Amino acid sequence: MTEQEELNKAIVLRFNKEVLENGSIDAINEIISPDFINHTAPPGTPVGPQGIIDFTINMMHKALTGISVQIHDQVIENDKVVTRKTIYGTQVGSFMGVAPSGEQVAINIIDIITLKNGQYTEHWSIRDIQDMIDKSAKANNR
Amino acid sequence: MTEQEELNKAIVLRFNKEVLENGSIDAINEIISPDFINHTAPPGTPVGPQGIIDFTINMMHKALTGISVQIHDQVIENDKVVTRKTIYGTQVGSFMGVAPSGEQVAINIIDIITLKNGQYTEHWSIRDIQDMIDKSAKANNR
Numbered sequence: 142m143t144e145q146e147e148l149n150k151a152i153v154l155r156f157n158k159e160v161l162e163n164g165s166i167d168a169i170n171e172i173i174s175p176d177f178i179n180h181t182a183p184p185g186t187p188v189g190p191q192g193i194i195d196f197t198i199n200m201m202h203k204a205l206t207g208i209s210v211q212i213h214d215q216v217i218e219n220d221k222v223v224t225r226k227t228i229y230g231t232q233v234g235s236f237m238g239v240a241p242s243g244e245q246v247a248i249n250i251i252d253i254i255t256l257k258n259g260q261y262t263e264h265w266s267i268r269d270i271q272d273m274i275d276k277s278a279k280a281n282n283r
Numbered sequence: 284m285t286e287q288e289e290l291n292k293a294i295v296l297r298f299n300k301e302v303l304e305n306g307s308i309d310a311i312n313e314i315i316s317p318d319f320i321n322h323t324a325p326p327g328t329p330v331g332p333q334g335i336i337d338f339t340i341n342m343m344h345k346a347l348t349g350i351s352v353q354i355h356d357q358v359i360e361n362d363k364v365v366t367r368k369t370i371y372g373t374q375v376g377s378f379m380g381v382a383p384s385g386e387q388v389a390i391n392i393i394d395i396i397t398l399k400n401g402q403y404t405e406h407w408s409i410r411d412i413q414d415m416i417d418k419s420a421k422a423n424n425r
Contacts (some may be wrong), residue, residue, distance in 0.1 A: 199379045218359050251393040265356075267393045269409050
C-alpha cells in the first residue's frame with residue numbers, strides 16, 4: 142500500500158469513528174470536500190458537508206442511540222477506499238422510512254469513497270436495512 | 284495494478300458475463316473453487332460451485348430473462364476485487380421472495396470477491412432490490 146493509500150484508509154476510519162459513531166460536525170467539515178457528491182443520497186441533497194450533516198447528524202443520530210461501527214474489511218486502490226461494515230444502534234426514532242422498534246439494530250453496508258487531498262469527494266454505498274425492518278415490523282405488530 | 288490484480292479483475296469480468304448474463308455452468312465449474320464460501324448466502328447453502336449453480340442458474344435465470352450486467356466500477360487490492368454493478372432483467376418468476384412484475388428490474392450491487400489461483404474463494408455482497416420490490420407491488424396492486 143502506498144503512503145497516500147495508507148492516509149486515505151486512516152481518513153475513512155476517522156470518519157467512521159468521529160462522524161458515524163460520535164456525531165462530530167467539526168470532523169464532517171474537515172473531512173468532506175465542499176464539492177463532495179453523494180451518489181447514494183436522494184435527489185435534492187446538498188453537495189459538500191451539509192448533505193452529510195443532514196443525513197448523519199440530523200437524521201441518523203436522532204433515530205439511533207449508542208451508535209457503534211464495526212469495520213469488517215477495507216479494500217484500497219489509489220484514490221478509492223472500499224469499506225465493508227456494520228452500524229449498530231438502538232432505534233428510538235423513524236429512520237429511512239422505518240418506524241422505531243426500541244431495539245438494537247444492525248445495518249450492513251459496503252461503501253466506496255473517492256478522496257482527493259485528504260478529503261471525501263465522492264461516495265457510493267449499498268445498505269442492507271432488513272434487520273431494522275424486521276424488528277420494526279415485530280415491535281409494531283405488522 | 285500488478286499482473287495478478289489484472290488477472291483477477293479479468294476473471295471477475297468473465298464471471299459477470301458468462302455466468303450472470305449467459306448462465307454458463309461450465310464457467311461456474313472453472314471459476315468457483317471447490318472450497319468457495321459465499322458469506323452472503325443463506326445458511327445451508329452448499330460450498331463450492333453448487334451454491335452458485337443453485338442461486339444463479341436454478342433461481343436467478345428462472346426468475347429473470349434477458350439478463351445484462353452493467354459494471355460501473357472496480358476496486359482491486361491484492362487478492363480482492365470489489366465490483367459496483369447493476370443487474371438488469373425482466374422478472375418473470377418469484378425471486379428472493381418478490382413476486383414477478385413482468386417488467387424490467389434493476390438490482391444494484393456492490394460485491395467483494397477473494398480469489399486464489401484464478402478461482403473465487405470467498406464472496407460478500409450487499410444488494411439493493413428496492414426497484415424489484417416497487418415494481419412487484421405496483422404490478423400486484425399491493
